[in-house]
Each structure stands twice: as C-alpha cells, then as structure tokens.
Amino acid sequence: MEFYKILEMWYLNNQRNLPWRNSSNPYFIWLSEIILQQTRIQQGLDYYKVFTEHYPTVQDLANASEDEVLKDWQGLGYYSRARNLHFSAQYICNELNGKFPTTYKELLKLKGVGDYTASAIASICFNEKTAVVDGNVYRVLSRYFNIDIPINSPKGIKYFKELAQELIQNANPKNYNQAIMDFGSMVCKPQNPTCETCVLADGCMAKAKNLINSLPVKEKKLKVKNKFFNFIVIDNGESTIIEKRTGNGIWKNLYQFPLIETNEPVNQETLFQHDFFKNNEFKNVDISLFNSEPWIHKLTHQHLHTHFWIINTNNIKNFELTAWKNIDDYAVPKLIHNFLEEYKSK
DNA sequence: AACTCGTGGTG
C-alpha cells in the first residue's frame, strides 16, 4: 500500500477528537492554526475556546481593540501571532469585504500566515492539494526516507516541502495532512516512538538502519543571552504605574512596570544612578527589594534575571496611575503576571 | 539568511 494510503487508513481509526475538527469554517480553522503555531495542543485548547466564544466571527475580531485581543492571548506567548491575527481580521473585513481567502496563494498574503498555515487552511477547508510541513512532518519524512538534511536549513526546508508535495498528489488533502501530523505526534514521536506497532514500520528506512534516534537532523545555533531586568513597582496603596512596551522586541504592546534594564546585575546604589530616579518625585524615596534572589525567566534566546523593587509613596504627581483593582484589565507578560500573584498574596 | 519571538512539557 502507498505511503499516503497507510496514513489515511490509520487516521480513520486513530484521529484525535479536537474541537476545530467539527468545523470547516475557515475562520475557526485559521484561529486554531495560529494558536497552535509552536504550541502544544493541550496548551492551546483553552485559548481556542476563549477566542471562538469571545469572537464568533472574523468581524467580531476585527471590531475588537488590539489591547483586548492581547489580553485574551495573555500567557500563550509569541504575541506577534495575536497582533497579526487582529491585523489580518481587519484586512479581511476592510479589504476583502469580509470574505475569507479560499486559496493557498491568497491565504499566504495574510500577516501571520506562512507556508504551513496557508497549506493547512487551504487543504482542510477547501481541499486544495498543498502539503503541510510542520515539526511532525519533518520527523515522519526524515525517518521514513532516511533524510539527514538539516530541517532548519534553507536546503532542508525546500527539500521536505517538495517531498511532501509529491506525497500528497493522490491523497485526500484534508485527511492526509491531518493524518501525518497526528501520526507524528502520537506514533512517530521525538522520543520513544512506538515503532513496534507502527503501521509504516515495514518501509521505514531509519528503522531498518537503526537511525530513528538520530533523525531528524537539526542545526543548532542557539546562543542564550543573559539580561538583567529591574522593575520599579510604585505603590501608594491604591494605585501603581504601568507602561506599554514599545519597539519591536519581546512582549511588544504588552504592559509592565517601569523597567530599568542592564547588562549586569546591579545593586541599589547603582540603580539609583539611573535616569528614572533623577528629576522626578522618586528622588530620595524608600525602596525595598521584593525578591532577594533574582527570578530567572527563561525564554528561547535569553534568560531574564529579574528583580522587583517596591517603592511605597503617596507623592506621585507626574505619572498616570493605574488602580490595582484594574490591573487585570491589562495584558502582561507571564513574568509580570507571576509577580502580581505573589504581590497580591502579601 | 541568520536572528528573534514565549511559555510549558518531556526525559
């Protein structure tokens, strides 16, 4: 039996029951695909529920504010997904008259929709023969065909896409694409794949050559930087000061306490040298360190060594205040959310 | 084209 047919048959009996599989509404499929980018299904499920209920149509999403969308996205990470989702919803409503794109080529024009997501929506909703290539597909194909081209190299990306595109030619694209992904996550897993009961074991070249554990090949070029964050938490009993992050870096458009970022650990004395404590009412105030040991927030490319400094003062005139009771209205990074939970309970 | 973007699970 052909490769695609084995997977399609396996899928009939083993597919996962996921909420978006009850629908072929491209808006819902789009939501699910964006939420699941680089995200485990279990982690995304609650967010899918929130977004489909809070924004039942693409118009509802377009009519919301970005702050509102980011608040609903809070905690899921990779926040550009939420910003692009919102932007594209407005694009669909304003430029496309509310008509969702129906082809791979048109879907690719949406911000936040790349090759994978365009292929997924086109195949699942419109039965277009465009092969998805996600982490699961890289793993299944690299093992079955024993391909050691690095999957994160330009050569590898091109090679696997072309191979996947050949394999889908005689298949039912909607079922086949979802089949190979489910298969990759349930059977051909990164660690401890269940080769003993695998329906593709007979033709699997990696299994025959005992190379399962060395495939897929990935170039690693990750260097983690250490950064030192000092958040200044003003507290007059009822209110505090927060600001919106700008620029294109991490947590863009999310809220945080005023931040003093340094390349090295700082003591209180050095911290007071910073501009924030000059020319304003925070000169000569009492400041206390909330956490003596830094909280180390680990991101993919950086470790944030974080201290929270508390300033209790009633003398705030030149800043806009935010009431503590309203603090939950703002989208904040997980790090800030964790602090708020700790601070609240004390 | 290398680098960046979050958070959580896994062994």
Added chain:
DNA sequence: TCACCAAGAGT
C-alpha cells in the same frame, strides 16, 4: 538540571 521540542512566521 538541562537540552530539546511544540500544527512557524517575520524581518
């Protein structure tokens, strides 16, 4: 503990 990974995309 730590490296690796997760329905990738933008710049």
